[in-house]
Amino acid sequence: MIHVIATVRVKPGRRDDFIELVKSITGQVTEEKGCIRYILTVDIVSGLPPQVLDENLVTMIEAWESLQALRNHLTTPHMALFFEKRKEMVEGGSSLKVLQEA
Numbered sequence: 001m002i003h004v005i006a007t008v009r010v011k012p013g014r015r016d017d018f019i020e021l022v023k024s025i026t027g028q029v030t031e032e033k034g035c036i037r038y039i040l041t042v043d044i045v046s047g048l049p050p051q052v053l054d055e056n057l058v059t060m061i062e063a064w065e066s067l068q069a070l071r072n073h074l075t076t077p078h079m080a081l082f083f084e085k086r087k088e089m090v091e092g093g094s095s096l097k098v099l100q101e102a
Helices: 015-030 067-074 077-086
Strands: 002-010 035-041 057-064 090-100
Touching: 002 015, 002 067, 015 035, 015 057, 015 077, 057 067
Parallel strands: none
Antiparallel strands: 002 057, 002 090, 035 057
């Protein structure tokens, strides 16, 4: 199993639009072969250091059976449409961590 942490910086005022876009494909993603978990998250106030809150960051936490399953996911038609639609909402790109258990 692999884990993915994908963080996207959205333009100010576009976070809710971006969240709705992700939610519109979540059902299709979770039905993909190899998808174990696909969760959309945003920062909450925890009071725990060294947390830095950022209302314009949206983070996906994912688990996939294999790296190949993740690669297949990124080539699906719904992801191509997602990447096209998100262009107008994203500012400064995104970061991606693909991890395995140590």
